[in-house]
Amino acid sequence: MVEGRAAALTGDDSRPHPSVVWYHGDQVKVGRDALDMLDDRVSAVAGDFVRSPKSLLGKGQPHYVGGRIVQPVDAAAQVFRHLRGARRPEEAQGHRLQPRGRHHPG
Numbered sequence: 001m002v003e004g005r006a007a008a009l010t011g012d013d014s015r016p017h018p019s020v021v022w023y024h025g026d027q028v029k030v031g032r033d034a035l036d037m038l039d040d041r042v043s044a045v046a047g048d049f050v051r052s053p054k055s056l057l058g059k060g061q062p063h064y065v066g067g068r069i070v071q072p073v074d075a076a077a078q079v080f081r082h083l084r085g086a087r088r089p090e091e092a093q094g095h096r097l098q099p100r101g102r103h104h105p106g
Helices: 072-086
Strands: 020-024 027-030 049-051 063-065 068-070
Touching: 020 072, 027 072, 049 063, 063 072, 068 072
Parallel strands: none
Antiparallel strands: 020 027, 020 049, 063 068
16 A cells, blocks of 8 residues: 555566466575566466465465465465565555555555
């Protein structure tokens, strides 16, 4: 939230960060790095990738991804951590991400 309005978090190229997680061996790549390696852009879970992990929340079903069992909440947390770390200084300065439904203008 910036001045009471939702602000888009975009990359240096001004494009939105993709919600894609790539589990590759012991590495986890998120966002554009993961999307660039994704061949199948249709399935939510395919091989080593979880696409749009937030859409899997609430289904409570773990998935076998990249040789490991991944809970939807853990895949979504990877995206949220990536977004938090990807904020540009001008987006983050003096502003905090507000949890949905808990923002109360002062």
